[in-house]
Amino acid sequence: MTRVFISRDATALSLGAEQVVQTLQQQATARNLPLEIVRNGSRGMFWLEPLVEVETATGRVAYGPVQASDITGLLDAGLLEGSGHPLYQGDIEALPYFKNQKRLTFARVGITDPVSFDDYVQHDGYRGLKNALKLSPQEIVKQVTDSGLRGRGGAAFPTGIKWNTVLNAPSEQKYIVCNADEGDSGTFSDRMIMEGDPFVLIEGMTIAGLAVGATRGYIYLRVEYPHAHAALNEAIASAYRNGYLGDNISGSGKAFHLEVRLGAGAYICGEETSLLESLEGKRGLVRFKPPLPAIVGLFGQPTVVNNVISLASVPIILDKGADYYRDYGMGRSRGTLPLQLAGNIKHPGLFEVAFGMTLRELLYDYGGGCANGRPIRAVQVGGPLGAYLPEAQFDTPLDYEAFTGISAVLGHGGIVVHDDTVDMAEMARYAMEFCVEESCGKCTPCRIGSVRGVEVIERIVQGTQRDQNTRLLRDLCDTMTYGSLCAMGGMTPIPVISALNYFPEDFGIKSDVDAA
């Protein structure tokens, strides 16, 4: 019986993985070839998907990108023996793109059967939880604090400090909420974990529950993620069956219950307070802070709200120790960050690496430059509210503080690449337009400001009183930055101002006098 791995990841599926599986199955049956197809997560090299990996005596051998029409040829060429073929990629882990990553959080993704409890345990799963069960809540929190882990959802707030606040908030009921709304365009790391290794998230949330004394958790899942939904539900059911969720986790007498809730399909519902409102069944309106959700969160109770990647990074910290994790990275950015390359790029995909690599290395050495071979003109890092960076800034290391230093953000690690045909005034207009679309409408700077922003940029581009309107745009951006209730309105000026500052010519301005 030969084991073959074909991903169940949504990207692989959208590229035809399901047809590949069916065709392979049919032909193997017809040819009487003993075959077991394992639906694993994705290795994260999207240009090779659908990727077919075959388990051979010498290890896993990869072929990709495979289409259903390739199967006959592949089988004829000896696919199941790992023989040569034009699509032959050899050992996937030996490719530089993979080899030079540091996969801590994504250690199992692409390797194991995501919904197999046994597979998870065999690949070092639940070792973190086992250790956590030996520790006091304070000690667990200390491990996470010492690891230097910061929130991967965007704001990069130290996870341990957040947990400590919840731990110290007295209450009979506390909650762990996983923010799996993953709204940033061009990002997919949350989805890949949930589809490729849901148990690691479940384990991370369980540890969080033990750490702060929460017995109930919710995964607030982006509604457009049906495959992640299915994988999570399967894994959660399996964890309950195996006694790793429920009233008596792994015989410890401690309880943790977990369920998935589908999101409302709005970008703003990824903002943590809006998310909590939505979880409570209300409109996703942003709440003011303080009180922090850590003190008054879901249903008014102390609540940990963490991104998927933040939580999924916890098991390895508890397994291998805080030091192991914090030894990676630079400055105050410790551990690894799963970067997501998208847009006009030759090698789109997931790249988990320790903080510190420069943007240039990533874009050219691994990303391979623009897919169409044109020069890269601008990249937007950190989602739709992130800055547009020009070539001149590509040597900035991937580090939270370094990015803050150039008025940019790392955010959730999304990187969208544009070639030299991009119109940056249009991108700026689009940033305001995005805010118009996604604003919850609660606060004035964002509600009205975004609409005026679109209008003012249009006037600048049309050449109507360009100087006055440029000044007005900058004033408006100030009002939005300092006046908005949440980061939606507060960060929308980042892409707008960066586009204006670095690409004034696209606005019809020679060199902006007021450039910051």
Place this chain on the structure above:
Amino acid sequence: MIINNETDYGTPASLSANLVTLEIDGRKVTVPEGTSVMRAAGETGINIPKLCATDSLDPFGSCRMCLVQIEGARGYPASCTTPVAEGMKVCTQNEKLANIRRGIAELYISDHPLDCLTCSANGDCELQDTVGAVGLREVRYGYEGENHLDAAKDGSNPYFSFDPAKCIVCSRCVRACEETQGTYALTIDGRGFDSKVSPSQNQAFMDSECVSCGACVQACPTATLMEKSVIDHGLPEHSVITTCAYCGVGCSFRAEMKGEQVIRMVPDKNGQANHGHSCVKGRFAFGYATHKDRITTPMIRDNISDAWQEVSWEEAIEFAAEKLKQLQAKYGRDSIGGITSSRCTNEETYLVQKLVRAGFGNNNVDTCARVCHSPTGYGLKSTFGESSGTQNFDSVKKSDVILVIGANPTDGHPVFGSMMKRRLREGAKLIVADPRTIDLVKSPHVQADYHLKLRPGTNVALVTALAHVIVTEDLADEKFVSERCDTESFAKWKTFVAKPENSPEAMAEVTGVPADAIRGAARLYATGGNGAIYYGLGVTEHSQGSTTVIGIANLAMATGNIGRDGVGVNPLRGQNNVQGSCDMGSFPHEFVGYRHVSDTKTRALFESAWKVELQSEPGLRIPNMFSAAIDGSFKGLYIQGEDIAQSDPDIQHVHHALRQMECIIVQDLFLNETAKFAHVFLPGSSFLEKNGTFTNAERRISPVRKVMTPLGGKEDWEVTQDLANAVGYPMNYKHPSEIMDEIARLTPQFAGVSYAKIEAMGSIQWPCNDEFPEGTPTMHADHFVRGQGRFMLTEYVPTDEKASRKYPLLLTTGRILSQYNVGAQTRRTDNVAWHEEDRLEIHPHDAEELGINDADWVGIKSRAGETVLRALISERVQPGVVYTTFHFPHSGANVITTDNSDWATNCPEYKVTAVHVAKVSEPSRWQKQYQDFSDKQETLLKDRIVAHEHE
């Protein structure tokens, strides 16, 4: 949106006892922990610009006008949502803040009509003020951008208009509807720039869930939600604090005036009963006071078949006094009497009973409270020692379990209903005992834990069964009972209620309520923390009304739920001054302060004060007056502000009695139904036209202040005084305050009350005397007024009004939010938009069986009479029960109600009548006859001989 000089601190006050000191713009401020930076600034006189914050609502943080800088904090936190902290250093004004605020103002105005000068809120607009304060000089965006200026107006509500073009989406209206009123009629629909205020599902206000309380209008900082009266007449220029004349909540209002014209009524934020909230009646339904139907010239006639004749005050008073004197001369001293009104002031009521006792020389005085809360007086006096509720309204904020019996607070006592709902939303438990599914049973974010849907007329059975569970399951608070109550009576009571025939299982048969539910409710009330009972006319207006009140008092004593905040027994009084009219000695057997006329010492006190000899025997109760009239021994009646010809039960009997009388003197605003049987009509003055006090359901004496000249020329108390002088009993008060002084002199509970003190304190809860100089929010705190609390047995005796073959359904009656009792006032306002006729609510099963469709004419027949109403098919009533309101005279609801009454007090059994219901095609014979009579009387009024012609 308030014309006054009150500071709006932006956020509610914190009640914390811990103090925090911080520095704002270099000034040291010390405030309670939990106070917002905005409020702390306001308290030291620093005004931070704001739009979405107002101190009646929780902070929201949306407008971003109030940003400040705080040393050591990132960015620019909103001062309304940021709590103070020890040692905090706040800066509220600098260039950066000014720029942000101006930037925000510029955005607002880029989507706002530029018609400030012609706007109805000009001069009273927070947007205008704020934009002015931040110094906006230019809108660089221009006015051509996307905007809401074409949004359509909604004028569907008769009292306020909604002009969304002016809306700044601050959500104050939405929050007021949720937090203050608890109706949740408003939401913000859409997201981002499309966000807009939406009544229910984007409906017009009138088609939505809105109950027109006006909280949203009051909360709106712009002209978006605006009183139509302000749009029509402009802003008021002065205001006077007074008290609502509708229900027993007794809301405090600022009458906002332009000269002598009321422009709007705005509930007073400092009102101790209502804390700035109101209902549709108090806020909006004041138009009756200047309605064209007001009769402002006195009228007389010899016979009720004669046309009225307008005369001068002197002539009318002389005419009336002469008649009364003649009647007494001919038929004896006891042949005349008077009826006081729960709608009138304490001082007026006091004067009427004094006129009867001292001037007429008999005790034939009674009050309309006879027909509503007389059992409360009896029941609570017998058990606790005082005829009044035990708490203030604010007490509900501390209740954990609320038991509502036979009351419908969201309709009958709306402002208190909203307070109660707020507490329920905070998590208090709720038990409703009512035959109907009243709103409280299930409304937004409120759901009763138990709805004991009992059969009408079985309250005593239910209350006793509750007691059975408490006693037999050992849930009683024996410690409280042994310390505070008469233990002998308790022991007897225990034995009685523990009897198997009083068990929930046995009583389930009678009440129709499953035994489990009774047990569960009893356990919850007895063990759920602070338990408070609220009850209304659904308890009192029964043949065993007094017994139920006693049963309720027993429950409270047995569980120790008396004498502190959050507990108690709380009668929800129907009318504005039911408590007061009872306090003021309106009952035939009692002087002011509930002292029996047979008590020699009390009588001596009054005899010496009033300088006359007083009768020691109780006089006639209202029903006895009617019987005596029919017998021919009772001939003359002075009725102030009360419409017995509509409101009393078995109305054909009442009409018959009235026709037998020789002199009926009616003092009222309108030619009410009773006036159609009258010989003298004395124009009454509305609550806006006189000074005095009302006492609400929580014993709170609140000021009523004259804001306009009486249309008829006299305040009501002056008329009574004139009549007294004319019958030969001298009265010489120059101001109602002198009447109150006399009351205080003669009544222990009121000894400390004076107008000066009311002025200083805003209002006073009696008892107010040397022991309680500041009044008494919670009664029986250390000991019961009667010493020890007394338990009394409550044997269930079924009413005669039982469903039978001939009368298979049970009729019960009640009222609704928008109309008030006999409707003389509310029917003369735009409130008819919500309720233009009384209908018979009938369950779909019964309707189907009887072949009745919605809106069909149905005849309702009882052993007393028959009337016809249109049907309203509704699941709010249970099968076997029908329900109607009684706001329109021609509905004839009281043609059907019977002469059954409470055994102790004669309070009529309005709440249970066995009836037969059938589809019909025309009004009943009574309705037709009454219509003829009424039309004739209207003609006699229209054809009245006008005063100047006569002169």
